[in-house]
Amino acid sequence: EVQLVESGGGLVQPGRSLRLSCAASGFTFDDYAMHWVRQAPGKGLEWVSGISWNSGSIGYADSVKGRFTISRDNAKNSLYLQMNSLRAEDTALYYCAKDIMDDFWSIPGGFDYWGQGTLVTVSS
Amino acid sequence: DIQLTQSPSFLSASVGDRVTITCRASQGISSYLAWYQQKPGKAPKLLIYAASTLQSGVPSRFSGSGSGTEFTLTISSLQPEDFATYYCQQLNSYLTLTFGGGTKVEIK
Numbered sequence: 001e002v003q004l005v006e007s008g009g010g011l012v013q014p015g016r017s018l019r020l021s022c023a024a025s026g027f028t029f030d031d032y033a034m035h036w037v038r039q040a041p042g043k044g045l046e047w048v049s050g051i052s053w054n055s056g057s058i059g060y061a062d063s064v065k066g067r068f069t070i071s072r073d074n075a076k077n078s079l080y081l082q083m084n085s086l087r088a089e090d091t092a093l094y095y096c097a098k099d100i101m102d103d104f105w106s107i108p109g110g111f112d113y114w115g116q117g118t119l120v121t122v123s124s
Numbered sequence: 125d126i127q128l129t130q131s132p133s134f135l136s137a138s139v140g141d142r143v144t145i146t147c148r149a150s151q152g153i154s155s156y157l158a159w160y161q162q163k164p165g166k167a168p169k170l171l172i173y174a175a176s177t178l179q180s181g182v183p184s185r186f187s188g189s190g191s192g193t194e195f196t197l198t199i200s201s202l203q204p205e206d207f208a209t210y211y212c213q214q215l216n217s218y219l220t221l222t223f224g225g226g227t228k229v230e231i232k
Contacts, residue, residue, distance in 0.1 A: 035221075037168075045160070045168060045211050047221040059219030062125065095167055108174030109215050110158035114167035 002026040002113045004096045009118030012086055020118060022079040022096030027113075030054070030074035033099035035111060036081045038092035038120075048094070049081065053102040064090075086122045093117040126150050126217045128224035130210075136232045143199040145227045147212035152192045156216040159188055159197045162226075163208045171210075172197065207231055 008020040020036070036048040049060045049070040058070060069082040079096055097111035127150040137143050147157065155175040160168040170179045172188035175195055185200045199206055212224040 037223075044209075044226040045162070045213075045223040047213070047223060050219075050221060057219060059221070061220065061222075100170075100173060104215065104221065105219050106154075106156065106216055108156055108177070110170045110173035110179070110213070111160075111168070112170045112179065114169075116167060 004115035006115045006118035020081040029077040033104040035097045040092040050104040130224035145197045147195045153216035158213045
């Protein structure tokens with residue numbers, strides 16, 4: 001059974017940092033691209049960042065570019081999101097999601113498994 | 125960046141109705157489009173990828189069509205469990221993916 005379990009969320013002051021983790025199991029982790037998607041309270045989905053199977057392709061939404069860094073450790077079946085210079089508008093539920101493909105752009109992909117999310121609240 | 129516009133943003137329908145949701149891209153995205161269903165308090169569920177390929181386990185009443193800039197998600201006969209919010213997603217833009225704004229389907 002595929003499982004994605006996010007951790008690392010919490011309450012943080014503006015300008016501070018937080019590191020999210022996603023522990024994956026039940027599939028061959030290094031065969032697939034992985035993503036972070038967030039959803040602010042009562043709002044729609046926003047793709048945050050994606051990383052290909054071998055970290056060769058990495059992308060970010062404009063809203064987080066230069067502040068967030070995605071990474072993966074295939075030996076540990078884990079995905080990470082380092083979030084720096086956090087802002088109030090980064091407050092959201094952050095989901096880890098598995099792609100159906102090994103890369104993620106210009107490709108007929110989609111996200112077939114999602115975690116339950118970890119809540120990040122940025123407030124003073 | 126490629127923008128996706130979904131219409132309508134809200135839809136009221138009855139069980140058994142045929143429902144169509146449209147997603148328009150600001151520029152051509154070939155067939156690199158996916159559709160998701162999200163119920164309150166739950167993670168999204170992949171319904172369709174590559175614009176028209178039904179994800180394994182998804183009921184056949186769901187179908188997708190389109191290419192280029194205009195896409196549709198159709199539910200042929202709306203069931204009680206289909207009341208949810210639906211999102212399209214483009215996967216064509218270089219290293220940047222985007223979701224549409226969502227369409228909430230509610231019971232009439």
